[in-house]
Amino acid sequence: MTLDEIERAIALAKSRGLAELECAIGQGGRLKVIVNRPHKPVAPITAAARPVKAKNAIRTRYFGVFADASPAIRVGDTVTEHQIVGFLELGEIRFAIQADRAGRVAAKPVKTGDLVGYGETVFGFE
Amino acid sequence: MIEVLTTGAANSIQDLGRNGRFDIGVSRSGAMDRLSLMIGNALLGNELNAAGLEIAIFPFRLRFDQPARFAVTGAEGAVTLAGRPLPPRWAASAAEGETLVIAPPDKGARVYITFAGGIDVEPVLGSRATDLKSGYGGLEGRGLKRGDRLAVSPKPPMRAFGAALDPLAALDFANPLPIRAVPAAEHSVFSADARKLFSRWSWRVTQEADRMGYRLEGPELKLERRLELMSHGILPGTIQVPPSGKPIIQLADANTCGGYPKIATIIEADLWIVGQAGPESRFLFTEVTPDEANAALRRQRLEIDALARTVEVARSLAG
Numbered sequence: 266m267t268l269d270e271i272e273r274a275i276a277l278a279k280s281r282g283l284a285e286l287e288c289a290i291g292q293g294g295r296l297k298v299i300v301n302r303p304h305k306p307v308a309p310i311t312a313a314a315r316p317v318k319a320k321n322a323i324r325t326r327y328f329g330v331f332a333d334a335s336p337a338i339r340v341g342d343t344v345t346e347h348q349i350v351g352f353l354e355l356g357e358i359r360f361a362i363q364a365d366r367a368g369r370v371a372a373k374p375v376k377t378g379d380l381v382g383y384g385e386t387v388f389g390f391e
Numbered sequence: 392m393i394e395v396l397t398t399g400a401a402n403s404i405q406d407l408g409r410n411g412r413f414d415i416g417v418s419r420s421g422a423m424d425r426l427s428l429m430i431g432n433a434l435l436g437n438e439l440n441a442a443g444l445e446i447a448i449f450p451f452r453l454r455f456d457q458p459a460r461f462a463v464t465g466a467e468g469a470v471t472l473a474g475r476p477l478p479p480r481w482a483a484s485a486a487e488g489e490t491l492v493i494a495p496p497d498k499g500a501r502v503y504i505t506f507a508g509g510i511d512v513e514p515v516l517g518s519r520a521t522d523l524k525s526g527y528g529g530l531e532g533r534g535l536k537r538g539d540r541l542a543v544s545p546k547p548p549m550r551a552f553g554a555a556l557d558p559l560a561a562l563d564f565a566n567p568l569p570i571r572a573v574p575a576a577e578h579s580v581f582s583a584d585a586r587k588l589f590s591r592w593s594w595r596v597t598q599e600a601d602r603m604g605y606r607l608e609g610p611e612l613k614l615e616r617r618l619e620l621m622s623h624g625i626l627p628g629t630i631q632v633p634p635s636g637k638p639i640i641q642l643a644d645a646n647t648c649g650g651y652p653k654i655a656t657i658i659e660a661d662l663w664i665v666g667q668a669g670p671e672s673r674f675l676f677t678e679v680t681p682d683e684a685n686a687a688l689r690r691q692r693l694e695i696d697a698l699a700r701t702v703e704v705a706r707s708l709a710g
Contacts, residue, residue, distance in 0.1 A: 354555045357698040
C-alpha cells in the first residue's frame with residue numbers, strides 16, 4: 266500500500282460523499298477510511314418531496330446530482346424536442362437530460378447541485 | 392477514416408509529447424493543454440497519452456467516413472455534429488458521413504478532439520505529437536490541411552455522456568489568471584524590485600504567443616548584477632528574462648536549452664491554463680514551493696484517474 270493509494274482512497278470517499286470506506290489490500294490487509302464531516306440533514310430525494318403539478322414532465326432515469334444546462338433553462342423558456350435541458354452527474358461523469366417534446370417550461374423544481382432520485386420530475390411543461 | 396474539411400496550419404496532432412530526449416535537443420511538444428487532452432482520452436477509455444487533434448484556428452470542420460466515437464474538450468464554444476449542438480467536455484458517437492464543426496470558442500483558446508482508439512499515425516521518437524518547429528511527428532511533421540485523411544478506429548454507437556470535471560469553470564478570462572510558479576535558478580539575481588514586480592504585476596500576453604512560447608508585456612525586470620550564463624537546459628514552463636527585461640514563457644515546442652536568466656518556472660499543474668490563454672490574457676504569478684507544485688500535480692492526476700475509472704465502470708455496466 267503506497268501513500269498515493271491511500272490518498273486515492275480518501276479522495277474517492279470524499280468525492281462520493283461517503284462517511285466510511287473499507288477495502289481489502291494485499292493479503293488479508295484492510296484499509297478503513299473515515300471521513301469526518303459535520304452532520305447536516307440530507308435533502309429529501311424522493312419524487313414526492315418536490316411535487317410538480319404538470320401532466321407533461323421530464324423525469325430522471327438515474328439517481329444523481331442535477332446540473333443546469335448552459336445557459337440554464339428557466340420557467341417560461343421554450344425548448345425544442347431533443348434539446349439538452351440539464352445534466353445528471355454521477356460521480357465524475359454526466360448524462361444529458363433531453364426534452365422529449367417541444368414546449369414551454371412551466372415548472373423546474375431543481376437547481377444545480379440538487380440531489381435527485383429515480384423518476385423525479387426535473388422539468389414540467391404547460 | 393476522418394477527413395479534414397476546414398482548418399488552419401496551426402492545428403495539429405498532439406499527444407502528451409516526447410519526454411526523456413531533452414539531452415539530445417528534442418523538444419517535448421505535445422498538447423499545450425495536457426489536462427484537456429487527458430480528459431478527452433479518459434472519456435473514451437483511451438490511454439491518457441493517445442493522440443488527438445489540437446485546434447487553435449477556427450472554424451474547424453471534419454467529416455467522419457465511418458462510425459466512430461470521439462470527445463471534444465478544452466476551450467468552450469459552439470460545437471455541432473450534423474447540426475446538433477454538443478455540450479462541453481462531451482463524448483459522443485458519429486455516424487458515417489456526419490460532420491463535426493468547431494466554431495471559435497467563447498472561453499479558452501484551444502479545443503481538443505480525441506477519438507476512441509486514438510489517431511493512427513506513426514510514432515516518432517516514442518510520440519505521435521507534431522513538432523511544428525522541427526517538422527516531425529504527427530502527420531508528416533506539419534499542421535493539418537484541407538483534405539487530410541486520418542485513420543481512427545471504427546466503433547459502434549454508444550450513449551453520449553460528458554465529464555463533470557470542469558477545470559475551465561475556475562478561470563475568469565476577464566481578470567488576471569492566477570498561475571503558480573516556483574522560483575528558478577537565477578531568481579535571487581534579480582533586483583528586489585524585479586522580484587516584487589514579477590509576482591504583483593498583471594502580465595499581459597502579447598501577440599507573440601504560439602506553441603514555442605509567449606512573450607509577456609509589463610515593466611522591465613532588472614538584474615541586481617550583470618550575469619554571464621552558459622547555455623543550460625530549459626523546460627516548458629520556464630520563464631526567461633532576456634536583456635529587454637520582458638519575460639518569455641517557454642512552452643511545448645520551445646528549444647531545450649537557452650542562455651537567458653530564469654526568474655521562475657510555471658508548475659506543470661498550471662501549464663494548461665497558459666495553453667488556454669490567448670493574446671491579451673493577463674497572468675498573475677503566485678510563488679509556490681516544489682512540494683506544493685508536486686502536490687497540485689498529484690491532485691490533478693487523481694481527478695483524471697477518478698474520471699477514467701468512472702468511465703470504465705459506466706462502460707462495463709452498459710455492456
